[in-house]
Amino acid sequence: MENQRELQLFETNQKRSRSRKKIRWTPILFLLPSIIVFFVFKYYPIFDAIYISLFNYDIINPPGRFVGFGNYEEFLGSETFWIAMKNTFIFLILSMAIVFWVPIVQALFLSNIRRFNGMYRVLYQIPSVLPIVAGVLLWKWMYNPDRGLFNYLLGKIGLGPYGWLNDLHMTKLAIVLPGFFASGGVGMLLYYAAIKSISSEIFEAAKIDGCGPWRRIGMIILPNITFVILIQFIGFMSGVLLSFDNIFVMTQGGPADASLVVALMIQKTAFVQSRFGISAALSFFMFIVIVILTVIQFRLQREEE
Amino acid sequence: MKQRGGFYKSIAAIVVAVLLVALTACGSGNKNNSEASGSPSSSSSPKASESESASESPSEEPIVEITAWDLQPADSPIKALKDAQFEEFARRYPNIKVTHIDASQTNGREKFLTAVAGGEGPDISEPAFPDMQVYIQKGIAADITDFVNSSPEKDRFIEGSFNLASKDGRIYGIPDYMYTTGLIYNKKLFQNAGVANPPATWDEFATVAQTLQEKNPGTVGFDILGMDWADWHFEYYVWQAGGDLTELQPDGTVKLTFTSDAAVKALQYYKDLKWKYKVTQKNVVQDYPDNQKDFYTGHSAMILGGSDTAAFTGNGMDPNDIGFAPFPVGPAGVAPSQVGGAFYMVNAKSSPEKQKAAFTYAMFFMSKEQQEYFYQFHKDNGLGVNPLAIVKDIDMSQYVTDVPADFLAGVLKSAENPQLEYYLKSSLSSYVVKPIQKVLLDPNSDPLTELQKAQELAQKEVIDKYNEDVLSGVAQ
Numbered sequence: 001m002e003n004q005r006e007l008q009l010f011e012t013n014q015k016r017s018r019s020r021k022k023i024r025w026t027p028i029l030f031l032l033p034s035i036i037v038f039f040v041f042k043y044y045p046i047f048d049a050i051y052i053s054l055f056n057y058d059i060i061n062p063p064g065r066f067v068g069f070g071n072y073e074e075f076l077g078s079e080t081f082w083i084a085m086k087n088t089f090i091f092l093i094l095s096m097a098i099v100f101w102v103p104i105v106q107a108l109f110l111s112n113i114r115r116f117n118g119m120y121r122v123l124y125q126i127p128s129v130l131p132i133v134a135g136v137l138l139w140k141w142m143y144n145p146d147r148g149l150f151n152y153l154l155g156k157i158g159l160g161p162y163g164w165l166n167d168l169h170m171t172k173l174a175i176v177l178p179g180f181f182a183s184g185g186v187g188m189l190l191y192y193a194a195i196k197s198i199s200s201e202i203f204e205a206a207k208i209d210g211c212g213p214w215r216r217i218g219m220i221i222l223p224n225i226t227f228v229i230l231i232q233f234i235g236f237m238s239g240v241l242l243s244f245d246n247i248f249v250m251t252q253g254g255p256a257d258a259s260l261v262v263a264l265m266i267q268k269t270a271f272v273q274s275r276f277g278i279s280a281a282l283s284f285f286m287f288i289v290i291v292i293l294t295v296i297q298f299r300l301q302r303e304e305e
Numbered sequence: 306m307k308q309r310g311g312f313y314k315s316i317a318a319i320v321v322a323v324l325l326v327a328l329t330a331c332g333s334g335n336k337n338n339s340e341a342s343g344s345p346s347s348s349s350s351p352k353a354s355e356s357e358s359a360s361e362s363p364s365e366e367p368i369v370e371i372t373a374w375d376l377q378p379a380d381s382p383i384k385a386l387k388d389a390q391f392e393e394f395a396r397r398y399p400n401i402k403v404t405h406i407d408a409s410q411t412n413g414r415e416k417f418l419t420a421v422a423g424g425e426g427p428d429i430s431e432p433a434f435p436d437m438q439v440y441i442q443k444g445i446a447a448d449i450t451d452f453v454n455s456s457p458e459k460d461r462f463i464e465g466s467f468n469l470a471s472k473d474g475r476i477y478g479i480p481d482y483m484y485t486t487g488l489i490y491n492k493k494l495f496q497n498a499g500v501a502n503p504p505a506t507w508d509e510f511a512t513v514a515q516t517l518q519e520k521n522p523g524t525v526g527f528d529i530l531g532m533d534w535a536d537w538h539f540e541y542y543v544w545q546a547g548g549d550l551t552e553l554q555p556d557g558t559v560k561l562t563f564t565s566d567a568a569v570k571a572l573q574y575y576k577d578l579k580w581k582y583k584v585t586q587k588n589v590v591q592d593y594p595d596n597q598k599d600f601y602t603g604h605s606a607m608i609l610g611g612s613d614t615a616a617f618t619g620n621g622m623d624p625n626d627i628g629f630a631p632f633p634v635g636p637a638g639v640a641p642s643q644v645g646g647a648f649y650m651v652n653a654k655s656s657p658e659k660q661k662a663a664f665t666y667a668m669f670f671m672s673k674e675q676q677e678y679f680y681q682f683h684k685d686n687g688l689g690v691n692p693l694a695i696v697k698d699i700d701m702s703q704y705v706t707d708v709p710a711d712f713l714a715g716v717l718k719s720a721e722n723p724q725l726e727y728y729l730k731s732s733l734s735s736y737v738v739k740p741i742q743k744v745l746l747d748p749n750s751d752p753l754t755e756l757q758k759a760q761e762l763a764q765k766e767v768i769d770k771y772n773e774d775v776l777s778g779v780a781q
Contacts, residue, residue: 058443058444059418059421059422059443059445060421060443060444060445060653060654061444062422074770078765078766079762079765079766080735080762080766144588144591145587145588146525146586146587146588146604161587163587163746165588165590166587166588166589166590166746167746168743168746168747251590252532252533253735254532254533254590254738254742255531255590255742255743255745255746256738256739256740256742256743256746257735257739267415268735270415270418271412271414271415271418271419272414272731272734272735273731273732274418274439274443274731276422
């Protein structure tokens with residue numbers, strides 16, 4: 001009897017382990033195309049950039065002369081690179097101060113609006129449909145100190161005229177400012193969904209205990225959406241550190257390098273100076289910087305938890 | 306640039322030859338104006354006879370497929386012209402199948418280098434003069450010496466015109482077109498201000514610009530170039546002050562001359578135009594297309610530019626309102642004009658068959674009949690004709706009849722003293738632009754200090770390595 005029971009138990013375990021070992025082909029097959037695309041268009045360029053960065057790259061007879069870490073040494077010793085790095089991080093700080101928090105606030109307000117809630121959500125989404133370059137061009141025209149809308153309107157109330165992109169000290173702010181007005185979009189929806197997923201019972205209990213709106217935000221909402229904020233922050237941070245389109249369209253890194261960022265330097269080194277080796281080294285360096293910052297973020301988050 | 310030996314002799318020889326052609330055009334006084342139809346179809350594409358076609362392209366020849374980056378966008382004023390030429394080429398050379406790609410978008414240089422780096426470079430393209438020099442150095446341009454030397458068409462080109470795309474006696478490009486630069490002014494605004502002639506000196510320029518601005522409310526006297534290509538126009542002022550931004554040394558190394566007396570005077574003049582005379586637009590960092598737009602919309606009275614005015618006439622500006630004059634002379638009493646243009650370049654990576662087909666393709670466009678068709682089309686459609694032809698057998702007098710005589714005289718005068726852009730421009734541009742933008746935006750900046758900083762940075766980041774490579778024999 002005892003032996004029979006043991007035998008049955010043994011067979012059941014065998015079946016379980018067999019089913020564990022069984023490869024589930026359906027999800028793998030569904031994922032395969034995207035994995036291939038990811039490797040071809042993401043990982044291959046990354047590894048290729050690392051390889052190119054070790055050469056004085058010759059585009060006609062690749063890879064050219066092997067220089068080891070010579071390209072890295074060269075850009076790390078260049079003043080222009082450190083100007084670009086400084087500007088890149090100033091853009092990050094400015095963007096965090098002016099842009100990052102806006103969709104969180106929008107989502108907080110929206111979660112308290114019951115009437116026309118859907119309409120507001122649609123209204124917030126519409127600007128994100130506008131192509132980035134088109135939006136940036138509009139702002140560039142509005143900033144024009146000769147015929148731009150901003151100086152005209154500010155002049156009506158006795159302010160200005162301002163140089164905007166023609167002012168060495170104002171350029172960075174002028175580049176970041178459009179983000180304040182167009183930062184809703186998907187981010188706001190994610191925060192909204194995260195807030196809505198918090199159990200209403202918690203809010204009701206808090207209200208009964210006399211918890212006011214500010215405390216509800218600080219003690220209930222923000223702690224419950226921290227993970228979404230972290231994920232959004234990582235995307236936001238890498239987006240800003242690699243931002244190119246808006247700066248390229250507005251100033252091309254000028255005036256006098258006031259808005260020169262590393263992404264722009266990568267483009268100029270490759271396509272204006274035809275120095276693809278240094279350009280690849282810069283790209284890989286930025287990749288490492290973003291990876292390090294992301295790991296730090298996750299570590300800090302884990303420690304908090 | 307003081308020492309560029311062969312290159313400079315080439316430039317001088319070409320411009321003299323071009324002038325001879327253009328002067329013939331002026332002197333012939335052919336006033337046989339044909340009516341401008343306004344329709345692209347008014348110029349009919351020349352067709353070769355059937356026997357000619359058959360002899361040029363025997364059907365036994367294998368089909369060769371080439372890629373050309375020359376498709377015009379739908380809104381291009383010369384789309385009909387190019388399409389007709391493509392059609393004619395296809396008819397005449399059935400063995401050469403050409404895939405035309407639109408390369409007219411912005412950032413063409415970036416796209417070109419990306420394509421080349423990815424092994425997808427076009428078999429035939431049309432880079433500008435300064436790019437051509439870089440592409441020869443980088444090995445992107447094919448050596449077409451044998452094709453050129455064995456072509457009966459070679460002697461039709463202006464003397465020495467191949468030299469600008471040659472290195473060590475080998476030829477890498479087929480001259481496509483050329484232009485010369487000068488001061489472009491709006492005659493209507495000049496008339497309103499009671500100014501009879503374009504300014505001839507720096508001092509005159511500043512006062513004329515002030516008068517124009519004053520008498521034409523809502524306009525600016527001069528649209529200065531302060532954006533990414535700021536060094537392009539700034540170099541003219543350095544030349545006018547008697548210097549240049551770089552000097553090529555006999556051993557091939559390069560010496561920076563950003564802090565020369567001429568460069569400092571030029572930058573001080575830029576600063577004065579903006580802050581002392583206040584004759585420039587406020588948006589000094591706008592790019593060149595915006596400067597052109599300001600000009601053809603009547604918002605600025607003067608800009609600098611090339612002798613090809615299609616950008617203005619193509620946007621509705623009356624050719625009779627456009628004046629062209631040599632640059633005002635600077636403290637050195639000179640005002641050299643920059644010679645620009647483009648070459649047809651064959652891809653060094655293409656197979657020999659494709660290279661031959663690409664060469665045939667380029668020479669088709671440079672043939673007498675296609676060149677005449679090109680100029681006739683421009684004339685018929687009021688697109689403005691650049692009076693400088695790169696081939697000798699075109700009678701320009703037939704096509705410049707609608708170009709005002711004073712414009713023509715201005716172009717010819719400015720072409721008398723040509724100069725090439727400063728050496729290593731593509732690598733040094735961003736360093737030169739920085740002090741220009743600084744003085745245009747900061748009234749307290751000192752030109753010498755800014756130029757000094759730029760020179761030190763460029764020396765450290767570009768020139769030291771460049772010279773080291775040159776001296777050690779590493780190809781640039």
